[in-house]
């Protein structure tokens with residue numbers, strides 16, 4: 001079995017009486033896409049925030065590459081190679097594609113906006129940014145205004161930001177949201193390649209995408225993981241069908 005790069009152990013988080021994370025443990029292994037699914041309000045975003053560092057768990061730990069990162073900030077975790085993409089994010093629409101990669105990479109690693117101009121002159125950094133754009137297929141658009149990109153291209157641009165920081169693992173929150181069928185298909189192929197570079201913990205509502213992409217699926221309901229396994233395990237699990245997939249079948 002491949003090594004785990006990310007391990008979440010017995011995470012608890014309550015908002016008042018509501019247990020949004022009720023003893024969650026999971027891991028992310030090299031080379032895989034591990035999808036986290038569950039109904040609205042199950043606690044997926046709350047978990048991702050605790051893994052990324054934006055929200056402090058009441059109890060439990062997050063280890064990244066064997067190191068306890070539970071007390072580290074988002075920027076500190078990003079610098080270690082834990083990349084979060086597709087949060088409602090901050091692409092500057094009036095900036096060019098390349099400027100956004102630089103801006104995003106500086107910002108995610110905890111740099112202030114005043115580091116933006118120096119970074120635009122840093123040839124090594126620019127080479128990494130340009131390389132990242134080539135990797136996501138946006139090199140021809142590097143001088144295009146970001147506002148002119150399609151929805152799917154903006155998603156790819158966000159991945160380019162993360163790639164510039166040479167990530168060791170990705171946390172992705174609903175990358176397929178708002179994409180048409182064609183865009184989803186393209187992004188599915190892209191993520192399938194990307195996981196070879198760094199494994200992906202993927203929160204996604206699009207079940208077709210999850211079933212096409214995931215190596216493993218964990219199902220979260222009311223803050224607890226009720227099942228974890230391969231696509232086939234999850235598809236055929238009666239508890240999952242009742243708690244979650246039943247909704248889809250009925251639709």
Ligand SMILES: Nc1ncnc2c1ncn2[C@@H]1O[C@H](COP(=O)(O)OP(=O)(O)OP(=O)(O)O)[C@@H](O)[C@H]1O
Nearest residue numbers: 015018019020038039040041042043044045046047
């Ligand atoms: N900051 C907060 N304060 C109070 N309650 C919160 C807070 N953040 C989340 N919650 C609650 O915690 C529960 C889990 O929310 P969360 O957003 O993690 O679910 P989710 O699985 O990501 O849902 P969705 O699929 O709709 O995005 C919900 O009942 C939500 O209302």
